[in-house]
Amino acid sequence: TMMMLATTLVLASLALGKSDPLYRIFPQRTSEEAAVIEWGHSAIISALDGAVANFGPQTSQGANFEVETAPVLANPIDGVGRWKKSNDDETLSDFDQEYPGKLKNAAAVEGNMVIMTDAAGLSGVTMARIAKESGAAALMVVNTDQNAGDFIYSLEAESEEEAKYAEENIDIPIVMVSLQAGNVITTAMATDASDPNEINRGAGLPDRVRLYAGGDRPFFEDAVSKTPVVYLIHNMLTSEECDALIGMAEGKYDRVDDTTGINNYLDNTMASTEANGEPTAVNVDRVTLWKGGIAGKVIKDVDERISQVTGFPPEHFSDFQMNKHVKGSAHLPHFDVNEANGVMATITLFLNDVEDGDGGELFYPNPLDGGTPVIVRPRKGLAVVHHNTDENYVFDKSTINEELVVTGSSTVKYVAKKYVYLNPQPNAMRVVLPLIALPFGGKLPGIFSTLYIALIDKFGVETGVTYFQKVIVMLPVFLLLVLASAVSDAVQKKLKEGKDGKKKETNEKTTKKTKK
Numbered sequence: 367t368m369m370m371l372a373t374t375l376v377l378a379s380l381a382l383g384k385s386d387p388l389y390r391i392f393p394q395r396t397s398e399e400a401a402v403i404e405w406g407h408s409a410i411i412s413a414l415d416g417a418v419a420n421f422g423p424q425t426s427q428g429a430n431f432e433v434e435t436a437p438v439l440a441n442p443i444d445g446v447g448r449w450k451k452s453n454d455d456e457t458l459s460d461f462d463q464e465y466p467g468k469l470k471n472a473a474a475v476e477g478n479m480v481i482m483t484d485a486a487g488l489s490g491v492t493m494a495r496i497a498k499e500s501g502a503a504a505l506m507v508v509n510t511d512q513n514a515g516d517f518i519y520s521l522e523a524e525s526e527e528e529a530k531y532a533e534e535n536i537d538i539p540i541v542m543v544s545l546q547a548g549n550v551i552t553t554a555m556a557t558d559a560s561d562p563n564e565i566n567r568g569a570g571l572p573d574r575v576r577l578y579a580g581g582d583r584p585f586f587e588d589a590v591s592k593t594p595v596v597y598l599i600h601n602m603l604t605s606e607e608c609d610a611l612i613g614m615a616e617g618k619y620d621r622v623d624d625t626t627g628i629n630n631y632l633d634n635t636m637a638s639t640e641a642n643g644e645p646t647a648v649n650v651d652r653v654t655l656w657k658g659g660i661a662g663k664v665i666k667d668v669d670e671r672i673s674q675v676t677g678f679p680p681e682h683f684s685d686f687q688m689n690k691h692v693k694g695s696a697h698l699p700h701f702d703v704n705e706a707n708g709v710m711a712t713i714t715l716f717l718n719d720v721e722d723g724d725g726g727e728l729f730y731p732n733p734l735d736g737g738t739p740v741i742v743r744p745r746k747g748l749a750v751v752h753h754n755t756d757e758n759y760v761f762d763k764s765t766i767n768e769e770l771v772v773t774g775s776s777t778v779k780y781v782a783k784k785y786v787y788l789n790p791q792p793n794a795m796r797v798v799l800p801l802i803a804l805p806f807g808g809k810l811p812g813i814f815s816t817l818y819i820a821l822i823d824k825f826g827v828e829t830g831v832t833y834f835q836k837v838i839v840m841l842p843v844f845l846l847l848v849l850a851s852a853v854s855d856a857v858q859k860k861l862k863e864g865k866d867g868k869k870k871e872t873n874e875k876t877t878k879k880t881k882k
Contacts, residue, residue, distance in 0.1 A: 387738070388738055388739070389738050389739050389740070389741050390589065390737060390738050390739070390740045390741070391741045391743070392587065392589050392598055392740065392741065392742045392743070393587055393598055393600065393742070393743065393745060393748060394519070394587065395417060395519075395520075395585075395587045395600065396600075397580060397581065397582060397585075397600060397601060398418075399417050399418045399420065399520045400415065400416070400417070400418070400579070400580025400581070400583070400585045400600070401415070401416035401417065401418050401539070401541045401577060401578065401579060401580050402414070402415065402416065402576075402577070402578055402579075402580050402583060402585070403416055403506065403541070403543065403547075403551065403575055403576070403577050404575065404576045404577075404578075405551075405554065405572035405573075405574065405575045405576065406572070412550070412554060412572075414543055414547040414550060414551060415518070415543070415547070415580070415585045415586050416506070416518065416541035416542060416543050416547075416577075416580075417518045417519055417520045417521075417541060417542045417543075418520060418539065418540070418541055418579075419490055419494065419520055419521040419522070419540035419541070419542070420520040420521065420522045420523075421490065421491060421494075421521070421522060421523040421528070421529060421532040421533070421536065421540075431539045431577070431578065431579060432576070432577070432578040432579070433479065433503055433504045433539060433576070433577045433578070434574060434575070434576045434577075435477065435478045435479050435503050435504065435574065435575065435577075436478045436479070436571075436573060436574050436575070437478065437479050437480075437481055437506070437551065437568075437571045437572065437574075437575050438471070438474050438475050438478045438479070438480050438481065438568060438571075439480075439481050439552070439567065439568040439571070440469050440471070440475070440480050440481060440482040440496075440497075441469055441470045441471040442469070442470065443481075443482065443483050443485075444482065444483045444484070444485040444486035444488070445466060445469065445482050445486060445488055445492075445493055445496045446466050446486040446488065447466075459527055460525070460527075461489075461491070461492070461525065461527045461528055461531065464488060464489065464492050465492055465495055465496070466496070467496075467499075468496065468499050468500045469496060469497075469500040472499075472500035472501055475497070475500045475501055475502050476500070476501035476502075477501060477502075477503050478502060478503055479502065479503060479504040479505070479506060479575060479577060480497050480500065480502040480504075480505055480506070481506045481508065481548070481551070481552070481571075482496070482497065482505060482506070482507055482508070483507070483508045483510045483548070484507055484508065484509060484510055484542075485510045489521075489523075489524045489528060490507070490521025490522060490523070490524075490540065491521075491523050491524070491528040491529075491531060491532050491536070492528075493505065493507055493521075493540075494521075494532065494536045494538070494540045495531070495535070495536070497538065497540075498535060498536055498537075498538055502538060503538060504538050504539045504540070504541070504577050505538060505539070505540045505541070506541055506542075506543055506548075506551075506577075507521065507540065507541070507542045507543070508542075508543055508544075508545060508547075508548035509542055509543070509544055509545055509548075510545055510548075511545070512545070513591075513736075514544065514545065514588075514591075515544070515546075515588045515590075515591025515592070516544045516546055516547070516586060516588035516591065516597065517544065517588045517591070518542045518543060518544050518588075519542065520542070521540060521542055539577055541577065544588070551571065551572070551575075552565065552568070552570050552571060553565060553570040554570060554571060554572045555569075555570050555571065555572055555573075556569070556570035582601050582604070583601060584599050584600060584601045584602050584671070584675050585599070585600050585601065586598065586599055586600075587599075587600065589730075589740050589742070589750075590730065590733045590735050590737070590740055591735060592734075592735055593733065593734040593735055593756075593762065593764045594730070594733065594734075594752050594753055594754075594762050594764045594765040595751075595752065595753040596730055596733070596740060596750065596751070596752045596753075597750075597751055598742065598748060598749065598750055598751075599675055599676070599748070599749040599750075599751065600747070600748055601747055601748075602671065602672065602675065602715060602747060602748065602749035603668060603715060603717070603746075603747040603749070604747065605746060605747060607664055607667070607668055607747075608715075608717040608718065608746055608747055608780075609717075610664045611655075611664070611665075611668075611686065611688065611717055611780075611782055612688075612717050612718070612780050614655055614688075614807070614808065615653050615655060615688035615690070615780075618653040618655075618688075618806075618807060618808070618809045619651035619652060619653050619688070619690055620651065620652065620653060621649070621650070621651055621652075622635060622645070622647040622650045622651070622652045623645070624636065624637055624638040624645050624646055624647050625637075625638050625643050625644070625645050628819060629705070629706075629819070630815050630819070631704055631705070631706035631707065631815075631818055631819065631822065632654070632810070632814065632815045632818050633652070633654045633687065633815065634654075634684065634687055634702075634704055634709070634783075634785055635647070635652065636700070636703065636704070639700070640698065645698075646697065646698045646699075646700050647697050647698075648694070648695060648696045648697070648698065648771070649691075649692065649694050649695040649696070650689055650690070650691060650695050650696075650697060651689070651690040651691075651692075652687065652688065652689050652690070653687075653688050653809055654684075654685055654686070654687050654688070654809075654810065655685055655686045655688060655808040655809070656685050656799050656800045656802075656803035656808050656809070656810050657685055657686070657800050657808055658685055658791075658795065658796040658797055658799065658800035659793075659796045659797045659800065660797065660800045660801060660804065661800070665686070669683060672713065672749075672784065676711075676713070676751060678711065678786045679790065681790035681791060681796070682710070682786050682787045682788075682789070682790055682791065683784055683785075683786060683787075683791070684784055684785040684786075684787065684791075685784075685800070685808075686782045686783070686784060687782070687783040687784070687785070688780070688781075688782055689780070689781045689782070689783065690778065690779070690780055691726060691769070691772045691778070691779040691780075691781070692772060692777070692778055692779075693772050693773065693774060693775055693776075693777060694771065694772065695726075695771065695772045695779070696768075696769060696770060696771035696772070697768060697769035698768055699731065699766050699767070699768045700766065700767070700768070701754070701761075701763075701765060701766055701767075702752075702754050702765065702767070702785065703754070703761070704785070704787075705827055706818075706822060706827050706830075706831055707787050707788075707789070707831075708755075708759075708787060708788035708789070709754050709785045709786065709787060709788075710753065710754060710755050710759065710786045710787065710788045711751060711752065711753045711754060711755075711785075711786040712751070712752055712754060712767075712783060712784075712785055712786070713749055713750070713751050713783065713784040713785075713786065714728060714749065714750045714751075714752075714781060714782075714783055715747075715748070715749050715781065715782040715783070715784070716744040716745055716746060716747070716748050716749075716750075716779075716780075716781060717746065717780035717781065717782055718744070718746050718778070718779065718780050719744065719745055719746045720743070720744040720772070720774070720777060720779050721774060721777070722743060723773075723774075724772065724773055724774030724777040725770050725771050725772045725773040725774065725777070726744050726769065726770060726771075726772045726777065726779040727741045727742060727743050727744065727769070727770045728741070728742040728744075728750055728767065728768075728769055728770075729741050729742075729767065729768040729769070729770050730752070730765075730766070730767050730768075731766065731767075731768065732763075732764050732766055733764060734764045741770075744779055744781075752765055752767065753765070755788075759788060769781070792835055793839070794834075794835040794838040794839050795835075798838045798839060798841065798842060799814070799838060801842070802814070802838075802841070814838075817834065817837070818830075818831075818834050821833050821834050821837075822834075
């Protein structure tokens with residue numbers, strides 16, 4: 367088909383690698399370069415993600431550092447100021463010419479973390495040199511690109527001279543944060559009554575911050591800042607949690623058939639929109655694990671972490687939709703919509719690594735941010751979040767997405783999806799259905815999906831969903847009544863048998879006496 371042909375062209379282009387100008391390929395960041403800037407106390411802790419610079423001793427230490435100190439705004443904030451950008455002495459190298467000297471407030475910076483913007487266009491090593499020679503214990507560089515959203519990257523040496531200088535002299539942590547993160551930390555302590563001029567001089571900064579290596583903590587990587595919003599969360603799941611989810615679904619999968627024209631609203635499997643009755647989900651095996659409010663520790667821990675990191679309330683979460691892809695599997699371009707339960711966002715979690723070149727990438731072909739299409743390669747524990755609606759909860763057509771065909775001969779890709787609904791899920795969905803699915807390892811008997819679809823077809827979405835929830839809530843009561851009736855019948859039968867037995871015994875004794 368034309369869709370599969372387009373997928374083949376994308377996969378062929380991926381062979382060009384990260385430098386391919388046709389696509390933005392993620393992930394680009396690694397755990398080794400992740401840093402966290404944190405402040406507050408045990409009750410309320412705020413934190414920002416940072417990217418560690420790729421020069422100096424930090425690289426060999428693997429971002430293995432920890433600093434606790436006060437944050438101070440650089441003066442001038444970009445390290446240069448309006449009047450002087452560089453040294454005009456032509457006998458100096460380009461690197462030395464660019465260096466403007468210590469900060470004006472070097473005394474205040476001494477022993478603290480200095481915050482500087484990249485607005486003057488200085489190289490990362492030059493900014494590090496300014497911070498180091500001003501006595502800073504660490505440097506936070508704010509990416510001031512207005513179009514970058516939350517995008518950050520590792521600063522690098524731009525010449526051999528810079529690399530040599532950094533290796534010999536830069537022994538303090540250097541991290542970059544986004545413009546949004548910079549605004550957050552500089553206004554952390556501000557109130558409505560705060561003087562903006564004082565805020566600009568650092569009055570809104572927290573008293574102390576902790577800067578440390580990200581390690582295995584979740585951290586963000588921005589892919590598309592708007593239309594649609596797409597971002598990655600590294601380390602969302604541990605390796606053990608990924609394996610546990612795969613194990614829970616094993617032996618419960620069914621092959622997706624979306625060519626029937628029927629929407630399976632409960633499992634978020636919508637009818638194919640492909641022409642000529644062809645499937646959208648090609649050779650995909652799927653099962654929804656109905657665990658809800660009775661989930662065990664693994665799923666409870668994962669749901670809690672997802673909620674803490676993303677800010678989405680867990681009451682709005684679907685249960686995990688588990689998907690298994692083998693060679694030839696693909697999910698062609700589609701929207702994540704559910705007429706019976708509006709889907710605000712989709713969280714895709716990769717449960718295993720897929721080798722580059724073996725396919726299975728998550729593909730966003732139509733971002734409207736002015737950039738090229740986005741490709742995310744499967745990495746174990748990585749989450750990809752995209753918003754299906756805009757800030758006014760209006761459906762966003764740019765959210766069309768695709769899972770590219772798996773091409774590796776022995777490749778298996780496991781993906782867990784969690785849908786974030788516009789409305790909180792009622793107890794019928796979060797408690798009753800998981801209880802019904804419990805004897806089947808979390809797999810709900812198909813009769814319930816059939817009933818859900820039938821009620822919606824007959825009464826419409828709103829009324830059909832309401833009737834289904836009422837039926838589901840009443841079902842346990844009905845089953846208890848049936849059970850109670852069965853128990854009552856059994857007891858009465860036992861009592862009757864007992865009475866009949868005693869009567870028979872009495873009759874036998876009477877007969878014996880008569881014979882005598």
